[in-house]
Amino acid sequence: MTDIMQTEKKSKLVIGLFGFGVVGQGLYKVLQDVQTADATIKSICVKQKNKPRAVDSVMIKYDPDELLQDPEVNLIVELIDDADAAYEIVKTALLNGKSVVSGNKNMLAHHLKELIEIQRNTNVALLYDASACGSIPVIRNLEEYYDNDLLQSITGILNGSSNFILTKIFQQGWTYQKALKNAQELGFAESNPSFDVDGFDSMFKLIILALHGFGTLVDPEEVFHYGISNVSDHDILYAREKSKKIKLVAQVSKVNGKKFTMFVLPKLVSADEYIYNVEEEYNGVIIEGQFYDKQFMFGKGAGAFPTGSAVLSDITARKHNYRYEYKKLNFFASPLYTRDITIEVYLRYHDLVDLSHFDFESISEKYTGPEYNYVIGRLKLDNLHKLKTLIRKLNVFIAWTGKIN
């Protein structure tokens, strides 16, 4: 047998799949349709015993070890909605010498430090392009194309459900509650809507993008994220009067060359910005760098088939022994994370006591009315971060104007 044939034989992938929900089933169907993948799902591990499954029952398992200890399985694909269980599955698989494909941004944002170390020691690989922006191959592009020091910022709409909700509010005049219900019915919103609408999901994805873009892994607790669950008709009206839309935006950017900052906030977006026309469940990512200015990636950020196809891409990448080299982490001086930056925000409030929590350095616009009030002013990101739990309990809404220094 020639060397090439031996390599091909070796690289045939036998998959142990964890999770058969939206994405797991999407992947299953995508794999059935793709003749060239040369990868087969041997077993599927799920949780609930009496749930009907559209798959041969001999494939269904409930004990993780039936996949993790199966010598024939050489790739674990983890697509479950429980971050703690996912961590145990992924860690065990890597320690058992099996490479892993995962879509679990929550688990990855919390455990990548350890999982990178395990990859180093065991020489197996963990790929997770599906974890950020669904079908848009952002992570692999950051690893392979933006593997130099020119990158300045990554800004994006990273959460399909909140973008879908905001689209319905702005385009069709729906209430927030009606739009959220519709997003859940269509399967865009995760089982716990707070994960999407309060910016957790975007924040976990941003942490992963920041690692591959800038080389520093930031603890989720250290990142300020605020979402859209408090948006009101007043805020929509304000945005409309200024010819803007509100979008939930995640941004990581360099500060003075040696530091970088990151946050998730609703943003007042004007018509000349690339993300202005990113609607429905789509995602859009702007990558900005020295010399090349801005580049824009756009595509479906969620759903069974878009995400399933991203998982397939990681599976076929493993067929060719692809692994992330974590180039920014391993070969560059990692920048320090800072929240010591000033941003300009729109703050809508009702009571002065709510406003008093915010430490504005300057205020450039103020409105006081019978139903609500707002200010436009500059404050430190660190001030917002200190208030991050309290803010969700106040009758306020915050949106970034786009100004930062």
Ligand SMILES: NC(=O)c1ccc[n+]([C@@H]2O[C@H](COP(=O)([O-])OP(=O)(O)OC[C@H]3O[C@@H](n4cnc5c(N)ncnc54)[C@H](OP(=O)(O)O)[C@@H]3O)[C@@H](O)[C@H]2O)c1
């Ligand atoms: N939905 C999207 O568009 C999307 C996009 C990108 C990334 N993701 C990520 O992909 C993952 C899966 O999302 P999903 O939308 O497919 O979730 P989902 O529809 O809620 O399905 C979750 C699946 O995980 C299984 N499961 C839960 N805990 C388990 C455990 N301990 N052991 C084995 N199986 C377990 C469930 O089993 P039962 O069937 O028995 O309940 C179910 O099949 C999540 O990490 C999510 O963040 C989703």
